[in-house]
Amino acid sequence: MNATFVGMPPFPSAARDALADSQLRGNLAKATGTIRAKRAAVVAEVDDWEELRLAGAALKDRALLDLDSKLVQLEESLTAAGAVVHWARDAEEACRIVASVARDHGVDEVVKVKSMATQEIGLNEHLEAEGIAAWETDLAELIVQLGEDLPSHILVPAIHRNRAEIREIFLRRMAEVGRPAPADLTDEPVELANAARLHLREKFLRAKVAVSGANFAVADSGTLVVVESEGNGRMCLTLPEVLVSVVGIEKVVPTWQDLDVFLQLLPRSSTGERMNPYTSTWSGVTPGDGPQEVHVVLLDNGRTRALADEVGRQALRCIRCSACLNVCPVYERTGGHAYGSVYPGPIGAILNPLLRGVGTDEQVDSLPYASSLCGACFEACPVRIDIPSVLVDLRAQVVDAHRPSAKPEAVAMKAAAWSFGSGARLGVVERLSGVVGGATGRVGRRRLPGGRAALSRVPFGAAWTRSRDLPVPPRESFRAWWKRTDGGRS
Amino acid sequence: MVTCVNDAMFPDTGKAVVTLLRRLGVDVEFPQAQACCGQPMVNTGYLDEAVPVVRNCVSAFEGYDAVVTPSGSCAGSVRHQHGIVARRAGDPALGAMSDRTYELSEFLVDVLGVTDVGAYFPHTVAYHPTCHSLRMLGVGDRPHQLLRAVRGLRLVDLPKAEECCGFGGTFALKNADTSVAMGSDKARQVVNTGAEVLVAGDNSCLMHVGGLLSRQRSGVRVMHLAEILASTETAA
Numbered sequence A: 001m002n003a004t005f006v007g008m009p010p011f012p013s014a015a016r017d018a019l020a021d022s023q024l025r026g027n028l029a030k031a032t033g034t035i036r037a038k039r040a041a042v043v044a045e046v047d048d049w050e051e052l053r054l055a056g057a058a059l060k061d062r063a064l065l066d067l068d069s070k071l072v073q074l075e076e077s078l079t080a081a082g083a084v085v086h087w088a089r090d091a092e093e094a095c096r097i098v099a100s101v102a103r104d105h106g107v108d109e110v111v112k113v114k115s116m117a118t119q120e121i122g123l124n125e126h127l128e129a130e131g132i133a134a135w136e137t138d139l140a141e142l143i144v145q146l147g148e149d150l151p152s153h154i155l156v157p158a159i160h161r162n163r164a165e166i167r168e169i170f171l172r173r174m175a176e177v178g179r180p181a182p183a184d185l186t187d188e189p190v191e192l193a194n195a196a197r198l199h200l201r202e203k204f205l206r207a208k209v210a211v212s213g214a215n216f217a218v219a220d221s222g223t224l225v226v227v228e229s230e231g232n233g234r235m236c237l238t239l240p241e242v243l244v245s246v247v248g249i250e251k252v253v254p255t256w257q258d259l260d261v262f263l264q265l266l267p268r269s270s271t272g273e274r275m276n277p278y279t280s281t282w283s284g285v286t287p288g289d290g291p292q293e294v295h296v297v298l299l300d301n302g303r304t305r306a307l308a309d310e311v312g313r314q315a316l317r318c319i320r321c322s323a324c325l326n327v328c329p330v331y332e333r334t335g336g337h338a339y340g341s342v343y344p345g346p347i348g349a350i351l352n353p354l355l356r357g358v359g360t361d362e363q364v365d366s367l368p369y370a371s372s373l374c375g376a377c378f379e380a381c382p383v384r385i386d387i388p389s390v391l392v393d394l395r396a397q398v399v400d401a402h403r404p405s406a407k408p409e410a411v412a413m414k415a416a417a418w419s420f421g422s423g424a425r426l427g428v429v430e431r432l433s434g435v436v437g438g439a440t441g442r443v444g445r446r447r448l449p450g451g452r453a454a455l456s457r458v459p460f461g462a463a464w465t466r467s468r469d470l471p472v473p474p475r476e477s478f479r480a481w482w483k484r485t486d487g488g489r490s
Numbered sequence B: 001m002v003t004c005v006n007d008a009m010f011p012d013t014g015k016a017v018v019t020l021l022r023r024l025g026v027d028v029e030f031p032q033a034q035a036c037c038g039q040p041m042v043n044t045g046y047l048d049e050a051v052p053v054v055r056n057c058v059s060a061f062e063g064y065d066a067v068v069t070p071s072g073s074c075a076g077s078v079r080h081q082h083g084i085v086a087r088r089a090g091d092p093a094l095g096a097m098s099d100r101t102y103e104l105s106e107f108l109v110d111v112l113g114v115t116d117v118g119a120y121f122p123h124t125v126a127y128h129p130t131c132h133s134l135r136m137l138g139v140g141d142r143p144h145q146l147l148r149a150v151r152g153l154r155l156v157d158l159p160k161a162e163e164c165c166g167f168g169g170t171f172a173l174k175n176a177d178t179s180v181a182m183g184s185d186k187a188r189q190v191v192n193t194g195a196e197v198l199v200a201g202d203n204s205c206l207m208h209v210g211g212l213l214s215r216q217r218s219g220v221r222v223m224h225l226a227e228i229l230a231s232t233e234t235a236a
């Protein structure tokens, strides 16, 4: 019953399908527009926002620089507080660890706090294969799960759905997996939220094992932190007897005090709130209060590979706020599914290639090109990840991975480098190729407003002219004009 | 630095820059050795191929006080990408022109210290701040200052102006569908302003949005900022 990203086509073709979906385009434009405005308003309130961003980036860099020792410190403080720490090299290992904890307690279901790390490792699918149902309890994740759908946004995985679609999903699917939705359910947000609340309450009260991720893992105090809006996470973190948290190793922050910066940056950037409604922190086991058995799975799954990448390692600063998705003009139009990963949008376009490596998978290799390099993401990112620079660097890695290559593009780039490497050669090429001077052959012509002729069809470049006209090349290049007139002086 | 796109496709922009700068008393030269700044190669991932292109560019402009270009994107490439290519080649000299290269509006406002360049252009104009001017270079409102000082010109507000038009170099071809979707939304905003002319500091973005406006028979034409600033009563 779980959908999968495996086997998704490369970005351009996945995007083409998404662009044709007018419902999706409408839902996305509305949702990202609203959240953009909210973010902009609360960010503008903070006088030292730029200093906060610098601090956030510096703190994360500090932690990443000392990652080896910080992780050992985290393990020690967690263990001292009564947690059991596991290390997982990859998705497979992490899934096996979680499944074995669940099996040890003889359960056939777990409740889940919204978590990107568990999505990344495909935990739900793995548990299902072992006969264990994993119930998502975040409202948007629940919508995705019930809709047998894929997440399309980091913070709001069901952003591509509108309330009419959600009502339909609840009515159709809730009864199959638990408490049914009321038969007279409307698409009023309050009613939808109530239906979800009643449906989930039953699961919270029954579950013995909960699975979570963590937004931050504090090395000095051995504290895990989950930041959320609904309180459903808090239910999972406090009611069940056993808690397993899957935490990417880049989530480490050195000290408890560092949270000061991140708990200001995160809510304003992600939900556009001054403070998030629920912040849960726990350090191991507290006798008589909350889960009495606490496991922490520290997950690599490509993070050390990303850390080794000099330009790309800054992606590990990411606090998964989604601001870059919300401001991205590409994401706004294609939605998240086109990126073929649980990490969509600008951060996904760099994180997936960094975690998985380039040069082996066409879909992954297409992601660094899924951007116009407009820079809106960098401007919005609370930890100042220079996404455009990382994209450009990854493009070079993709090209290098395919060298030597006879791809037409590589040949074209070599030819371009030859003619662009000298003014004299470029002048000759301009004349011979007929780019200037009117030798454009069989073409569709008409006039651009203002008098200049336009081409609607050229023998090459259908990708351009399918939807756009191209100006007719001028009679004379600038270079030739300068020579002929001595720079306009004669 | 006229840029390869302007050289081949938009020579009038280059001529306008020459006219404008001479009118302001600048001694303008066009070193014939110049070709391309290297941005197309760098942005597509062909760093080795970019090395000779950047080397040629840097050597062509050796010995000049300032390099002025009518392209925010190419100015951004010289300033931010020549360093990347220099590192790849292990040759710091390839970063030599980064500090004295200016986008046109920066040169006018910051170096020459003028906003009123004595231009006349009696039309309604919308300005699109291209991404690389806006975010890579941070030209801010310099183009607006220049446009507001043009006699006869009425500058209208373009909603969502700071949003990318979808050109993005090879993005326009590699992801043509997404690029066109972005450009169509931009074109719609432009048409809604009622402007006669869409102006920007990059002809490549204008070629993209202009190509859509033309295909839609919108009646809005596109013009480079330099051409508006070069216009006068006698030669409008």
Ligand code: SF4
Pocket: A269, A317, A318, A319, A320, A321, A322, A323, A324, A325, A347, A377, A380, A381, A382, A383, A384, A385
């Ligand atoms: S890259 Fe930056 S903006 Fe994007 S999700 Fe991560 S922290 Fe947020």
